[in-house]
Amino acid sequence: MEHSSNHLLSVILFTPLVGALLLLFIPRESQNLHRLVGNLFGVLGFIASLSLLIHFPAGSAGYEFKEAADWIPSIGARYSLGADGISVLLVMLTTLLGMLAIASSWSAIQQRTKEYYILLLLLQTGMLGVFLSLDFFLFYVFWEVMLVPMYFLIGVWGSERRLYAAIKLFLYTLAGSVIMLLAILALYFNYAKTLPQGAMGTFDIPTLLAAAQQFPDSLKTWLFWGLFFAFAVKVPMFPFHTWLPDAHTEAPTAGSVILAGIVLKMGTYGFLRFSLPLLPTDAALRAKIIHMVIALSLISIIYGAVVCLRQKDTKRLLAYSSVSHLGFCTLGIFALTPQGLAGSVLQQINHGISTGALFLLFGVLYERRNTSLICEFGGLATPMPNFAAIYLIISLSSLGMPLLNGFIGEFTILQGVFSVSKTWAAWASVGIVLGAAYLLWLYQRTMLGPITHEANKSLPDLNPREYAVLLPLVALAFWIGIYPRPFFAYLEKPVQRIVQQVNPAFYQLTTSPSRTSSISFSSPTSNPVSPN
Amino acid sequence: MNSSGYFLSHLWLIPFFPLVSAAVMFFFGRRLPKDAVNLFCVGSVFLSFLHAMGATLKLFSLPADQRVYQQILFQWVTPGAMPTSTGLVNFVADWGCLLDPLSCVMVIVVTFVGFLIHVYSTGYMAHEGGYYRFFGYLNFFMFFMLTLVLANNLLLLFVGWEGVGLCSYLLIGFYFLKKSADDAGKKAFIVNRIGDAGFLLGLLLVAATFGTVRFTSQGLADPTAFSGILQSLASMVAQHQLAHGASVFTTIALLLFFGATGKSAQIPLHAWLPDAMEGPTPVSALIHAVTVVTAGVYLVARMSAIFQLAPVAMDIVAIIGATTAVFAATIALVQTNIKKILAYSSISQLGYMFLALGVGAFAAGIFHLMTHAFFKALLFLGAGSVIHSLSGQQDIRKMGGLRYTIPATSVPFIIATLAITGVPGLSGFFSNDQILGHAFNRHMMVDRYLALWVLGLITAGLTSLYMFRLLFETFYGMSRIPVESEGHIHESPKTMAVPLMILAFFSIVSGWLALPVLWGEQSPFERFLEPSLRGVEKDAGSITFGHHTLLVEYALMAGLVAFVVLGFWLAYKLYLEQPKLHTKLAASWPRLHNLLVHKYYVDEIYDALFVNRIKDLSTALSFFDSKVIDGLCLDGAGWLVRAFSRISMWWDKWVVDALVNTLGWFPKFLSMPVRMFQTGVFSTYAVFILIGLAILLGVYGHHVQTFMRTLH
């Protein structure tokens, strides 16, 4: 299907930006108008992306809704957008969480509302651009554009050590991005070299990545590591993770939600989209690289979970749990199997839902008590029973309880990893056990037992706006847990395409003769797969 | 579908009823009156029970080899292609129900005993807060348990498996204001999670080996269109791809068994069950006697086809089972909390079941599971009734002589005690005898099984000892109840007493299914289960039993009875005839006594070895995070940057700037005189302008004059 005349992606991309521009013309004093316009454009952005979900042709493997225009012809940079199944899910996550994050700020933000909503909407556009760009230059621009509002959101509306956290975030990510820029340029010039004299180079992502297959292994290795750092910082992977706890602890609720829910996914998305095709062809070299990344992933899983046990601050704890959960995502990606990849993307969505909701929940508490220290809470189930119930469901979804979303993702990843190495899967399963430990312990310390602080005795339960923000996420958690097929349907073909590109050996596992002779296997539901 | 009748084709309704009612409780429970809660929650389980009965009866009416019914509701997890030992397959786990003799037994036991416990709870919990919440949890629990036993594949079984774990977390921690309850719930969940990790890995290995997690393709409308573990196992064995004793079978079996040790509280993951007694007593009965803990037994039986091909794993199952049985029984000897004694008794009895499974007597294990469900539920509910009438007292040292004050509780309790200890004629006798008989038969083939049989006998003796101790301490002898609470003793309400009677009835008769053994025939229960537990390999290497004559059978029974009587006699001597004697006995072996009182220090050892070490590790890693990564690397990098910036500032100031400044000094010096005119005050400039004007006029003034003249 060719949608060249369709500008749907641009509409999705720039809806928040229009909102931000509109906000510029609203006087500083009319705070409720800021809130109204911010929320309106959050919702509009979500609605726009819904039409993407509806019109996206199921079972499509490549990019759809492509649009392109010349942008900086002198260097060959173009404004070109496109979305495949993976991007669609991530875009949906972005618009949904963006909308909820904006909605959650209604009463939490009292100062400088105009700037706040402008920055949030700008951030939204930046993140959407990362997931939609088909041009490396454009991608890089959005990648960096997104950083600035994040910096200000933390630096202006954060808690005590906000400046430290904001600068740390900025420097950390910038350091990675600079190396990425070099890698992008290397990719660009090495591709330009292969062209006939006088031909213009391009930043077109599919073209460059396809061309990169022909590059010598040494160059591919360099390019891989060049991109790796930018993505590893964003994910974040051990040992590049220490900006996240600080950023989460200091950021305002909406910032944390977006940070955990979406920004981290930009790293995994980068791995998936750009790093994998740059893996060297030589089997030994490739195995070495993969083993290193897998080792880092496994360390992240266990390290993050273990460190969680000793945290005194809820947001910090959740930050480390993100490190652990994202370790699963990278693990799945670098297993290079369809299940690993599909599970990884699904787990990214799940993490966005669960951890996003957890941050929203602690945001609710923060708004009431102005603290996020664990020791300040305790026994909250008595004054806030509904809060406790939703929090329990979300905790369970985060720790991988079947019938909720986390389980499907973790299981699929484990299955993909297991078929590559049983040892990896075994180590990853340690993370599952620890996950239950720290989340339940946190739940116990905040919700159960007698009330320890006088101030907690009369906390009001959730109000309708908070329900409206939280319940969609709870519903999604159940949906993915009980009927994940629609999500797998979006992922199946793109994932298959990636695996065919980067790990063609996988699909050469042809069916053995014994298989066809066995009646029990010639079935529609467990039929042999043929790559198409 | 039509031929299978209403009950079979609506199999999915069995777990669905409790789910609906649980949902109603969670959403609207707070606003519902107690009667409505009762109606919904007890009614839904009763409906489940009716449907289970209907389905079972329908299944009975079929010929023995067709007693499998399966339905697939929808495809659930479809993550895509997966490499297996035989090539790529699309992995699919569906949401479906499977009813075969094995799940039949489980579903009947669970719904029936579950129903009785629900009824009992309406009385027991009548005065507790959070009534709707309790019943919501209980129904939710029933949903997961029924999902577990009706699951048609391993992944769905895992859903139930985790779900019951969650519900036991919620129910154990029902009194959430009590820290010990929260701790116990959390411990139960986390210890189970450790086992679950093993289960999950085993499940993945099953999937990777067989390409499917569906138990069997039998019972579907078109069995050839779907693959099942059983079928693919059969074809693999038939084609000699995998043989008896293959390491993959052993690995699968051990991983799944590790999961089972968590759920069924076997060594090394037994530590959660005694703590779980923090929950309300009906919960202890439901979860820790009838359902959750038997899930492990069910899992092993369900996967018996694989276990039968993994002799090493079977041995380990048997050894763990027998060891746990003796281990827990010895602890039960000295405990003083009535519920803890029963908890350890459960662990011990479950060990017994695993002993049965491990020696290959799957049917005997399931048989014991069933009889145990009746009498252990009865014991727990009886204990609950005792506690209820003593207003919360759980310490048996403060009971005694209750036989006459609460007869409606004591009579069923006595029956249950007789049943569990294995007094001939009651259910426990038959199941114990079956297990020991099979263990003995195995010993006839392989000598090393003798030890297992002996351990089994010892357990029977110990069981008799601690159960009679419990009975004597609670219901016989002198009352040791504190005087101030003596007056409050009251008989439990009918809702509690009637379930006790029904359970007592089944504690007696449920064993009679094995009566034909007495005249040397196969028990009908075993024959009924046989199709489910048959395995795939008929001849080579499968588990073989020796055959003993009827005479040996009677001798074995006599041996069992002898041990039971020995236990009874000891208990009578120590606790009833000379009540001082047991304290003396404890005093003469203080170390042993302490060891048992402290449960072999397992909790302490685990804390020291694992829990505290992980906390230490966490501290160390947090330190690493803040000091090494942030401190050394980041702040180090920051320090380097600052140092470098200081150097370049110095360079700028003293080299670059100095040079420029020197150059700038020359024009500055030269411009000195001119700058004196620059006062910066504009009036001065105005004066200069004026002076300039005056000079101009002075010099060119005559030109102006001339010009003026020309105007005229």
Added chain:
Amino acid sequence: MMPIGHYLFLSLALFLIGVIGVITRRNVIIVLMSIELILNAVNINLVAFSRYFGDVAGQVFALFIIADAAAEAAVGLGIIIAFFHNRETVLADEMDLLKW
């Protein structure tokens, strides 16, 4: 008709008063007023010569200068007020920023 000398004398007197004011007064507002005087001296000169020669151009220029003076006064006063906001002074000898 009065001889032109009278006009020129008046103009000269005004001009000198203005110049002396500009040079000697410290208050910038008075300096500004003095500049107005100078401008008016020029105006008188222009009008007088215009009349003397019968050429209207001079009067037109005088009108221009009046408009210009008004604008200048406005801008000048604005600057002074802004300056006063910043420095709290309107004294000329304290305004020595033009140095360097």
